Amino acid sequence: MIRVVLPAHLRTLAKISGEVELEVKGQVTQRSILDALEARYPMLQGTIRDHVTQERRAFVRFFACQEDLSHESPDVPLPDAVGSGAEPFLVVGAIAGGIY
Amino acid sequence: MSKVRVLVGTRKGAFILESDGKRQKWDVSGPHFAGWEMYHVKGSPVDPNRLYASQSSGWFGQLMQRSNDGGKTWEPVDNKFVYDGVPGTHQWYDGKPHPWEFKRVWHVEPSLTDPDTVYAGVEDAALFRTTDGGKSWNELAGLRGHGSGSRWQPGAGGMGLHTMLLDPSDPNRMYVAISAAGTFRTDDGGTTWKPINKGLYSQFLPEPTAEVGHCVHRIAMHKSRPNVLFMQKHWDVMRTDDAGEQWREVSGNLPTDFGFVIDVHAHEPETIYVVPIKSDSEHFPPEGKLRVFRSKTGGDEWEPLTKGLPQSDCYVDVLREAMAIDSLDSCGVYFGTTGGQVYASADAGDSWMPIVRDLPAVLSVEVQTLA
Numbered sequence: 001m002i003r004v005v006l007p008a009h010l011r012t013l014a015k016i017s018g019e020v021e022l023e024v025k026g027q028v029t030q031r032s033i034l035d036a037l038e039a040r041y042p043m044l045q046g047t048i049r050d051h052v053t054q055e056r057r058a059f060v061r062f063f064a065c066q067e068d069l070s071h072e073s074p075d076v077p078l079p080d081a082v083g084s085g086a087e088p089f090l091v092v093g094a095i096a097g098g099i100y
Numbered sequence: 101m102s103k104v105r106v107l108v109g110t111r112k113g114a115f116i117l118e119s120d121g122k123r124q125k126w127d128v129s130g131p132h133f134a135g136w137e138m139y140h141v142k143g144s145p146v147d148p149n150r151l152y153a154s155q156s157s158g159w160f161g162q163l164m165q166r167s168n169d170g171g172k173t174w175e176p177v178d179n180k181f182v183y184d185g186v187p188g189t190h191q192w193y194d195g196k197p198h199p200w201e202f203k204r205v206w207h208v209e210p211s212l213t214d215p216d217t218v219y220a221g222v223e224d225a226a227l228f229r230t231t232d233g234g235k236s237w238n239e240l241a242g243l244r245g246h247g248s249g250s251r252w253q254p255g256a257g258g259m260g261l262h263t264m265l266l267d268p269s270d271p272n273r274m275y276v277a278i279s280a281a282g283t284f285r286t287d288d289g290g291t292t293w294k295p296i297n298k299g300l301y302s303q304f305l306p307e308p309t310a311e312v313g314h315c316v317h318r319i320a321m322h323k324s325r326p327n328v329l330f331m332q333k334h335w336d337v338m339r340t341d342d343a344g345e346q347w348r349e350v351s352g353n354l355p356t357d358f359g360f361v362i363d364v365h366a367h368e369p370e371t372i373y374v375v376p377i378k379s380d381s382e383h384f385p386p387e388g389k390l391r392v393f394r395s396k397t398g399g400d401e402w403e404p405l406t407k408g409l410p411q412s413d414c415y416v417d418v419l420r421e422a423m424a425i426d427s428l429d430s431c432g433v434y435f436g437t438t439g440g441q442v443y444a445s446a447d448a449g450d451s452w453m454p455i456v457r458d459l460p461a462v463l464s465v466e467v468q469t470l471a
Contacts, residue, residue, distance in 0.1 A: 009135060009160060013176065043176040047160040051180045059159040093159040 002033055003088035010048070010091070014041040019088060028083040030062060031074040048091060063090040103470040104426050105170065106434055107151065108442055109138035112460035114153060116171045119455075123432050123446040126455045132174065133165065140421055140464045142208050143170075147215040148468050152234065154205035154220070162204050164220075166234050177234030181205070181222055184241035190224065191253040200224045200244070207421065209264040213271070221261030225252060225278040227290065240290040243276065248295060248312045255280035255315050255334075262420055263319050267326040275329065275344065280315035283331070285344050296344030300333060317360045318420045322369035330372050330399070332362040332420075337374055339399050350399020355386050361423035365448060366431035370398040373425075373433060373449060375418040384415040392435070394449050408452035409443065416441070421464035428469055436462025 004020040011017060022036045031054075038045045049056050054074070056062070061070040065079045065087050081087040102121035108114065113131025132138075136155045144150040151167040153174070162181065165174045181202045192198035203223040211217035216233040219240075226244055228237040243249075243261075252259060260279055267273035272289045275296075282297040300314045315334035322328065331338040331347065336357050338347040351357035356376045365371035372395050378386045385391060390409045393402040416439035426432040433445045440459040445452045 007159075009157065013160075013163070043163075046162065046179050050161075052182060057159065057161060096158075 001085045002028060002036070002082065003085050004033060004037060005088045005090045007091060007093045009093070010044060013043055013047070016041070021085075024083075028078050029075050030069065030072065030078065030089075033078075033089055034074075059094040061092045061094055063092055064088070102428055104428065104432060105143070105148075105468045105470060106424070106442065106444075106455070107141040107143065107171070107464075107466040107468070108436055108459065108462060109141050109153070109421070109464035110436075110440070110460040110462050111137055114138040114141050114155075114171075115456070115459060117442065117455050121428055123426075123428075123444055124453075126444075128456055129171070131460075132171065136163075137204075138463065139205060140207050140466075141171075142210060142466045143468045144210040144215040144218075145212050148470055150210070150215040150233075152208045152210060152218050154208055156204040162202070164205065164208075164234055164237075178230070178236050181220070181228055181237055182239075183226060183244075184239040188244070189250060190259065191251060193254065195253075197250070200226070202226075203258065204260075206260040206262045207264055209266065212266050212268055219264055219266075219274075221264055221276060223258045223260035224254070225259045225261040225281060227261055227264075227276060229290070242286070242291050243284060243293045246284075246293045246295075248281070251312055252278065252281040253313065263316075265319060265321045265326075265329070267321075268323045269326050273326070273343075275319060275321070277316040277319050277331075279317065280313060280334075282312050282314040283316050283319060283329075283344060296340075297347070298345065299340070299347030299349075300338065301336070302334065318362050320362045320364050320372070322364040325369045328369065328398075330362050330364060332359050332374055334358065334380060337362065337399060350395070352395070352400035352402055354393055354402050355391075359418075360420040361418050361435060363423045363425050363433070366425050366427040367429065368396070371396045371448070372398065373423065374402075375423070375435065377417060383417040388413050388415060390414040390416065390437075392433070392445075392449055392452075405445075405449045405452070407450065408445075414439075419463055422462050424465045424467040426467045426469045432467065434465050434467055436465045438462065 002022045106117040113134045115130035119126045139154045141153040149170040153165040155163040187200035189197035207221035209219040220228040227240045263277040265275040284293045317332045327343045337351045340347045359377045389411045392405040395402045416437035422436040436442045438461040442455045
């Protein structure tokens with residue numbers, strides 16, 4: 001089971017608390033996780049990646065196993081620890097820098 | 101007894117303020133969607149409990165919300181705004197072509213006849229519509245496609261379609277205003293559009309009387325006279341008596357004719373309201389005095405309304421969507437500030453009181469008059 005941690009605003013939007021556990025078929029990648037996440041929670045479509053281009057939104061970052069994976073290709077396999085559920089896949093809102 | 105419900109969008113959430121017809125004691129609920137920018141919240145004229153809200157954030161983009169119970173509960177609806185066909189380009193700040201990119205919904209305008217039909221004005225400027233209560237949105241592409249779209253250019257605040265007026269006497273006629281492209285009208289339900297900016301003069305333009313490029317901040321109409329429009333332009337307060345074919349300036353004796361809001365009295369079509377702001381480089385009231393100006397002559401002659409408003413050391417702004425007028429007798433006037441106050445007048449502007457003082461910066465104010 002894949003574990004996904006969402007930022008607070010998206011947990012509120014999807015009406016979930018704590019981590020999300022997802023069944024992901026095939027290779028575990030950013031794309032396959034996000035596809036599974038959006039299939040279960042359609043209201044998250046467009047909030048993490050662009051509706052049309054499917055690119056990560058600029059102020060959203062992806063982390064796992066203490067690594068920033070934001071600039072990895074969405075189709076690169078994620079570390080085995082994510083696939084096994086030992087480590088979560090983290091969706092993080094970037095630091096605002098104080099304007100907001 | 102009548103009630104009013106004021107819908108307030110702020111930089112950090114939405115608030116709903118409710119009162120009976122006396123409009124002296126208020127119940128405040130919120131923040132709804134805490135932490136999100138709420139550009140606009142508006143109710144259906146045919147089903148007042150049906151509300152639509154634009155929710156956005158720099159991190160997570162655009163969401164649209166719908167309520168069927170007057171804002172007690174909400175459900176997210178479709179948030180996919182995709183331009184029709186190949187979006188093309190408009191001008192960027194440097195005058196070079198720049199691809200059309202969706203950023204956010206500035207304005208939601210529910211239909212006058214159908215609670216499931218709603219228009220959405222977006223940045224980069226375009227008009228979308230849903231006819232299924234928000235389950236899907238489609239662009240009315242004739243607005244961008246009428247020929248001048250490639251010459252539109254954003255103002256400092258972005259290139260947003262921010263105002264939409266629906267003609268209650270003619271379902272095929274609508275007006276929209278775009279910063280900084282100007283005002284446009286359709287007479288065929290949104291299929292084709294024409295710019296209606298004759299008479300506007302914008303010093304900053306290479307051609308000050310150009311067909312498009314004017315920074316229109318807001319337009320307003322009285323429902324009994326849909327051919328008469330009032331405009332707060334970047335500078336200048338304007339009016340037209342022929343549905344936008346020709347505008348004339350009615351700034352008259354205002355202390356400054358820069359500002360954002362403009363609105364019309366509910367029962368007196370020649371009574372209009374503005375909030376003068378010092379200048380485009382100093383977005384606060386002149387002399388630190390927050391004054392609404394009212395004209396009972398459709399412009400030119402203005403009187404300051406100050407009772408209950410701060411008359412010293414006040415340096416807030418009143419943004420374009422942040423004024424609304426109820427239809428009680430006498431009509432109530434409401435406006436919100438970037439300092440988080442929402443002021444109400446239950447006597448058509450003669451006196452004011454704050455409903456709330458410490459909200460996040462107010463982006464929009466709408467009011468519903470409920471039976």
